[in-house]
């Protein structure tokens with residue numbers, strides 16, 4: 576079950592954290608994975624990890640916020656592989672601030688990667704998936720619980736992730752006849768370099784104390800692990816999820832059930 580043999584999968588932001596774990600799992604399940612990240616070195620390291628396990632992967636430097644780059648990278652990949660079966664829009668950045676603590680630059684930076692980047696990558700992927708009918712394709716978007724509920728001082732981040740949930744539903748409905756499935760995952764707090772960077776930047780003197788609060792804020796009593804998001808991203812990409820589209824899968828240790 577959940578095999579991805581012979582599938583071509585592009586995972587954005589897969590040089591680190593959740594994206595890296597999704598890429599490793601997809602490769603173990605038989606996919607050829609394109610590790611696309613703004614950090615070329617990080618992408619190459621993940622390719623090395625996959626190759627060391629006898630998996631298939633290639634690294635691509637990609638800024639998801641750059642329309643020309645997204646178009647040219649996806650066109651090159653289409654030429655090389657002839658198709659794109661799976662896109663995971665995972666690249667993301669954050670900003671801590673309420674509306675008065677958010678400059679226009681902060682807003683543009685977060686919306687640029689998290690919303691515009693998802694729009695640009697998904698648009699090129701859908702173009703390719705429509706062209707490769709009848710097999711279509713699958714899009715998995717990594718949103719966040721911050722797109723569903725108000726998380727303290729995460730104004731642009733929450734707005735961007737709300738946009739991701741909405742983009743997901745629109746693609747799912749607009750392209751259901753073309754056999755393109757699109758689903759979103761909303762993680763709670765997951766222990767990745769993203770979270771450690773947040774702690775270091777915002778609480779340099781009390782990182783341990785603040786890390787404990789992040790664990791405790793989720794009823795299960797801990798942060799999630801990247802592998803716990805990757806397994807959901809595998810399910811959604813697999814043929815076993817053929818009846819799942821337009822959905823939002825919440826994986827948050829019970830946070831939003833309170």
Ligand SMILES: NC(=O)c1ccc[n+]([C@@H]2O[C@H](COP(=O)([O-])OP(=O)(O)OC[C@H]3O[C@@H](n4cnc5c(N)ncnc54)[C@H](O)[C@@H]3O)[C@@H](O)[C@H]2O)c1
Nearest residue numbers: 588590591592593613638639665666667719764765767769
């Ligand atoms: N960690 C969490 O608690 C958490 C919770 C909910 C949602 N998420 C979401 O999961 C996704 C992955 O988060 P993570 O915790 O693994 O983060 P991370 O910082 O560990 O990894 C993010 C990756 O995205 C890459 N990236 C950043 N900007 C990019 C751009 N413009 N183009 C291409 N790549 C870019 C980075 O280089 C990095 O490799 C993000 O969308 C994030 O919002 C994370």
